[in-house]
Amino acid sequence: MAGSTAVRTTFSQPSSCSIRARQWTDNPLLHKGARFHYERLFDTIDAVVPIASDAVDDLAAALDRLAADPVDHIPAHALGDELARIRRQIDRLEAQFIRRLHRFDRGHGALAEGAVSTVSWLRATCGLTGGAAVDRVRMARVLAELPEAATSFRAGTAPFTNVSLIARLADDVGVESVRTVEHILTVAAEKLDVGRMRLLVACTRHRLDADGVLDEDNRNHDRRWFACDQTYGGVFVLRGELDAEGGALVRTALDALTTPCGPNDDRTASQRRADAIVDMASRQLASGALPAVHGQRPHLTVTVAAQSLQGAASQAPADLGGVGPIHIETVRRIACDAVRTVATVTDTAAPMSVGRATRTIPAALRTALSLRDKGCRFPGCDRPPEWTDGHHVKHWADGGETSLHNLVLLCRRHHRMVHERGWQIRLEGASRVTVSEPPGRPIHSRVASSVDGRLARGDQHRVDHPAPRLAVNAT
Ligand SMILES: [Zn+2]
Numbered sequence: 318m319a320g321s322t323a324v325r326t327t328f329s330q331p332s333s334c335s336i337r338a339r340q341w342t343d344n345p346l347l348h349k350g351a352r353f354h355y356e357r358l359f360d361t362i363d364a365v366v367p368i369a370s371d372a373v374d375d376l377a378a379a380l381d382r383l384a385a386d387p388v389d390h391i392p393a394h395a396l397g398d399e400l401a402r403i404r405r406q407i408d409r410l411e412a413q414f415i416r417r418l419h420r421f422d423r424g425h426g427a428l429a430e431g432a433v434s435t436v437s438w439l440r441a442t443c444g445l446t447g448g449a450a451v452d453r454v455r456m457a458r459v460l461a462e463l464p465e466a467a468t469s470f471r472a473g474t475a476p477f478t479n480v481s482l483i484a485r486l487a488d489d490v491g492v493e494s495v496r497t498v499e500h501i502l503t504v505a506a507e508k509l510d511v512g513r514m515r516l517l518v519a520c521t522r523h524r525l526d527a528d529g530v531l532d533e534d535n536r537n538h539d540r541r542w543f544a545c546d547q548t549y550g551g552v553f554v555l556r557g558e559l560d561a562e563g564g565a566l567v568r569t570a571l572d573a574l575t576t577p578c579g580p581n582d583d584r585t586a587s588q589r590r591a592d593a594i595v596d597m598a599s600r601q602l603a604s605g606a607l608p609a610v611h612g613q614r615p616h617l618t619v620t621v622a623a624q625s626l627q628g629a630a631s632q633a634p635a636d637l638g639g640v641g642p643i644h645i646e647t648v649r650r651i652a653c654d655a656v657r658t659v660a661t662v663t664d665t666a667a668p669m670s671v672g673r674a675t676r677t678i679p680a681a682l683r684t685a686l687s688l689r690d691k692g693c694r695f696p697g698c699d700r701p702p703e704w705t706d707g708h709h710v711k712h713w714a715d716g717g718e719t720s721l722h723n724l725v726l727l728c729r730r731h732h733r734m735v736h737e738r739g740w741q742i743r744l745e746g747a748s749r750v751t752v753s754e755p756p757g758r759p760i761h762s763r764v765a766s767s768v769d770g771r772l773a774r775g776d777q778h779r780v781d782h783p784a785p786r787l788a789v790n791a792t
Pocket residue numbers: 649650653707708709732736
């Protein structure tokens with residue numbers, strides 16, 4: 318039947334559609350007037366459905382031919398043109414779907430099928446998500462009044478995504494307003510990518526309906542919310558919604574902290590964003606600019622028995638205030654560069670004395686460390702001093718000195734790799750840092766290997782820090 322223009326119309330008595338409709342109108346709860354209205358409507362439906370068009374059969378046949386076409390032998394670079402042509406036909410097909418959907422929606426076809434709305438019918442019958450269904454119903458309703466955009470859409474000249482933006486604009490500001498700029502928008506839809514089209518439509522909306530935009534901005538602001546919940550497993554889940562300005566502020570701050578820390582940074586973009594949120598909080602807390610809570614600067618408190626810090630396995634686990642027990646190696650990392658208060662307790666855990674709070678690395682020594690190391694000393698890392706912790710190569714809990722000979726700056730990520738991931742780091746004099754992978758643990762092997770391509774997992778290697786050495790006596 319290819320090439321045929323004849324339209325085949327078949328009648329069935331009764332159609333499955335009308336059976337459902339009859340059952341529905343037989344509902345005794347239905348208002349008498351409403352039943353009369355729907356019976357008339359379904360009489361009309363009985364007269365016209367089902368319609369089976371040869372064109373759809375032809376389309377199915379064409380798709381069968383497309384599916385039977387072998388593609389494995391075609392070079393990848395030669396497929397681009399075909400992919401673009403298929404995409405254009407998909408857009409044209411969407412246009413035809415929407416042209417019929419307009420008739421279906423206006424004629425209450427969904428109601429006859431027993432659905433409460435066209436959107437719910439699309440979701441149930443066509444497998445669309447709620448958003449996709451709303452999008453198509455919106456397009457069906459407004460494109461009938463925007464002939465230029467509809468024509469371009471049906472010709473495959475303006476793609477579905479761009480026409481959908483025009484339809485959304487018409488829904489927001491009214492078809493009458495959009496008709497005044499329909500030609501400009503249609504030409505733009507034919508030429509612009511979806512990002513630029515979205516921007517143009519947003520600007521057009523501001524011009525056509527500034528008050529409406531302000532109302533929507535205020536509604537978006539009122540809808541803001543944020544939750545930071547700890548799950549049963551201990552991790553925190555962050556969720557929320559911000560208005561455009563708030564979201565842009567957060568993203569700008571995050572972007573400044575999500576750059577990879579050197580060529581060996583193998584974190585995904587998503588992991589870097591997660592680290593950036595923690596960095597933002599950490600830097601804000603460290604700045605001391607936050608308001609005091611209960612007379613104290615806000616801070617994290619970890620309580621741990623001295624023997625546990627030294628690795629005695631039988632001791633009670635460390636406790637991170639407000640969170641719960643944390644691993645002893647995490648405590649050793651936090652304790653590397655923190656404020657320490659020693660409390661002596663009796664056998665019944667009653668406090669006997671509480672000592673003075675002291676920094677595990679005094680401020681003057683921290684300054685000297687920053688001057689010497691100029692940033693994270695892990696090979697390949699470029700994090701500046703203000704993003705780093707001072708790491709005790711031999712932990713102070715194990716008798717390690719708090720001196721330049723035993724300290725090295727590490728960014729949060731590399732400090733974690735050393736403590737929780739088992740990487741070894743050694744400081745030889747002031748200028749040489751040696752790192753080696755955890756034996757038998759293939760974690761982050763790419764980082765070590767890429768520092769020196771010849772190294773195999775478990776090897777040791779030595780890296781000269783490029784920063785000039787400065788002898789500072791600051792104990
Ligand atoms: Zn450390």
